[in-house]
Amino acid sequence: MTxxxxxxxxxxxxTGCEACVTACRAENNVPTAGPDQAARGRAxxxxxxxxxxxxxxxxxxxxxxxxxxxxCDAAPCEPVCPTYxxxxxxxxxxxxxxxxxxxxxxxxxxxxxxxxxxxxxxxxWDKPLNLQLNPDVSVxxxxxxxxxxxxxxxxxxxxxxxxxxxxxxKDGEITPACAQACPTTAIVxxxxxxxxxxxxxxxxxxxxxxxxxxxxxxxxxxxxx
Amino acid sequence: MNLETRxxxxxxxxxxxxxxxxxxxxxxxxLGGIILxxxxxxxxxxxxxxxxxxxxxxxxxxxxxxxxxFWIGISHAGTLISAILRLVNATWRxxxxxxxxxxxxxxxxxxxxxxxxxxxxxxxxxxxxxxxxERGIWPNFRSPLVWDFFAISTYLTGSTLFLFLPAIPxxxxxxxxxxxxxxxxxxxxxxxxxxxxxxxxxxxxAMQIMAIAIVPVAISVHTIVSFDFSMAPVPMWHSTVxxxxxxxxxxxxxxxxxxxxxxxxxRLLHLEEYLHPVHFxxxxxxxxxxxxxxxxxxxxxxxxxxxxxxxxEMAVFWETQTGSYAPLFWTMVFCNFVIPLPLLSIRRxxxxxxTVVASSLIVVGMxxxxxxxxxxxxxxxxxxxxxxxxxxxxVEIMITIAxxxxxxxxxxxxxxxxxxxSIWELKVGGHPRPVLTPQEEEEAxxxxxxxx
Numbered sequence: 001m002t003x004x005x006x007x008x009x010x011x012x013x014x015t016g017c018e019a020c021v022t023a024c025r026a027e028n029n030v031p032t033a034g035p036d037q038a039a040r041g042r043a044x045x046x047x048x049x050x051x052x053x054x055x056x057x058x059x060x061x062x063x064x065x066x067x068x069x070x071x072c073d074a075a076p077c078e079p080v081c082p083t084y085x086x087x088x089x090x091x092x093x094x095x096x097x098x099x100x101x102x103x104x105x106x107x108x109x110x111x112x113x114x115x116x117x118x119x120x121x122x123x124x125w126d127k128p129l130n131l132q133l134n135p136d137v138s139v140x141x142x143x144x145x146x147x148x149x150x151x152x153x154x155x156x157x158x159x160x161x162x163x164x165x166x167x168x169x170k171d172g173e174i175t176p177a178c179a180q181a182c183p184t185t186a187i188v189x190x191x192x193x194x195x196x197x198x199x200x201x202x203x204x205x206x207x208x209x210x211x212x213x214x215x216x217x218x219x220x221x222x223x224x225x
Numbered sequence: 226m227n228l229e230t231r232x233x234x235x236x237x238x239x240x241x242x243x244x245x246x247x248x249x250x251x252x253x254x255x256l257g258g259i260i261l262x263x264x265x266x267x268x269x270x271x272x273x274x275x276x277x278x279x280x281x282x283x284x285x286x287x288x289x290x291x292x293x294x295f296w297i298g299i300s301h302a303g304t305l306i307s308a309i310l311r312l313v314n315a316t317w318r319x320x321x322x323x324x325x326x327x328x329x330x331x332x333x334x335x336x337x338x339x340x341x342x343x344x345x346x347x348x349x350x351x352x353x354x355x356x357x358x359e360r361g362i363w364p365n366f367r368s369p370l371v372w373d374f375f376a377i378s379t380y381l382t383g384s385t386l387f388l389f390l391p392a393i394p395x396x397x398x399x400x401x402x403x404x405x406x407x408x409x410x411x412x413x414x415x416x417x418x419x420x421x422x423x424x425x426x427x428x429x430x431a432m433q434i435m436a437i438a439i440v441p442v443a444i445s446v447h448t449i450v451s452f453d454f455s456m457a458p459v460p461m462w463h464s465t466v467x468x469x470x471x472x473x474x475x476x477x478x479x480x481x482x483x484x485x486x487x488x489x490x491x492r493l494l495h496l497e498e499y500l501h502p503v504h505f506x507x508x509x510x511x512x513x514x515x516x517x518x519x520x521x522x523x524x525x526x527x528x529x530x531x532x533x534x535x536x537x538e539m540a541v542f543w544e545t546q547t548g549s550y551a552p553l554f555w556t557m558v559f560c561n562f563v564i565p566l567p568l569l570s571i572r573r574x575x576x577x578x579x580t581v582v583a584s585s586l587i588v589v590g591m592x593x594x595x596x597x598x599x600x601x602x603x604x605x606x607x608x609x610x611x612x613x614x615x616x617x618x619x620v621e622i623m624i625t626i627a628x629x630x631x632x633x634x635x636x637x638x639x640x641x642x643x644x645x646x647s648i649w650e651l652k653v654g655g656h657p658r659p660v661l662t663p664q665e666e667e668e669a670x671x672x673x674x675x676x677x
Binding site: 037040041042043048050051052067076079080081082083084100101102103104105106108109110112113114117118119120121122142143144145212215217 | 273274275276280281282283284285286340343344345346347349350352353362364365367368369370371374453456457458459603606607608609610611613
């Protein structure tokens, strides 16, 4: 059975602690920009926690929404890439092939979620961050686009392990860094092709909705509220 | 036409080619210096990465793509105008065509540089070409950027041919007038032209075919450039009006650039006897038409967005009408519409000075138009959390300035090596005199309904 990886994010459970952001950065060798460049819009966040404020002071409510690549089934970023650097895998992931990317940044413009990031310079990590680079994830050079991969290295590892033990991948066996780090288990990851999986169950919830659903991008992330 | 007139045309139009004034070297040095500074900026950008440019998340396209669209737009001056004027057999076109066709070729070359300059990894730009790769990977034919590649290369080939064909008899003339190396080069370019009836016949047919073929190519090129934007689900980019809007804007800015170039040539190369007020007058009327068309398209585009009232589009709409980009937007409206309208519609003001003032404003306004299409939409996309603001950086400004210098540089060089006014076409049409005889004036009135 082919997999179709998806995610459900429970906004009621999200506390906006940004543990997912930190975990993602560590797992995926996301370069740091430094305060100056970050102020100039060069920071890279494969996942970010968007904050929206409701009401007038003092009666203010803050809403948190973790936003990462929605791994759209009809992804606007894919047809516009002239070199197939942005393409759809058999398992429905929006893969980014760094070696094919020439940096037109068209995919980022077409993406309504603004979750694609450009490498303005070669990556640097301040000491001692350079000692904790993940050997399973390639480091991106200057001039290419990068974005959330749903921790494809973990997906591949989980599939390989299951295959070596001659069994199917179990639900919950594969967890991306953001879901693993989430203290309130607001983020749930799994196989949407398995109707019994936790993520399938949550995706069917009446509380669920997709981000900017009316654009017709068919995102694979369901937000619960 | 008598021999005397023929000799006068030869002498006047070959003078800039055969005699070099010291000013030529000064102009070349100044423009060359600016171009070198631009090249240096590009090298600096390549060695440091685009971190030195002003683009940022989420405004990933800005000055470079603005320049790209702007210069491809300017390129519509030439071929399209000259092709249409040829096809409708407008006799006043004769001194204008070559100046226009040259603009097309050079503006295309400059415009086509920008998709490469703006790349994150410009050294891999050849991935856009369908070259035989051992991995069997082709470019993605669904991507408008690949369409751009084919459209621009077709247009560049076509417009180069369209410039070259009518220049063959002039190359032959130069071959006969020069010696040594120059004679050999012009001889090669003249392709063995002897001026036989058969050759004239073939040249006329070839030019007719090219004139017909180049019009749909030119229109498709700027439509495809507009597709770069309208194919993406970005607020105020995803619009059906963009194809014709871009084409109209392109011809608009193209005519404006042509008028400015003609005025400069007229002054620098002393072509007062060939580029008459009537040419500026007629082109001014064309420019007026395009200004009205541009105003119409802008109005229609804005009105439909306003009535559609979609939240994401209205964010961009208000940002340009009253927000951060409003000063630029209203400058654009003044430059493209409000000021040119009286200058071009009142006959007394439609003089050389009047049309040149209007054209200069329009060139600025059309550059702003391209900028205002690209940047506010990207800066104000669907999710308010990710809104941003763009400020250009010195590298981008320097490269932009250098392209204008490059245009002037190539133009000056071209007019140094090739007569900028088609000599044989003038001879066919007769030497236009600054003051028309009463009979000719009547004809002119009837033909163009204008007073020279």
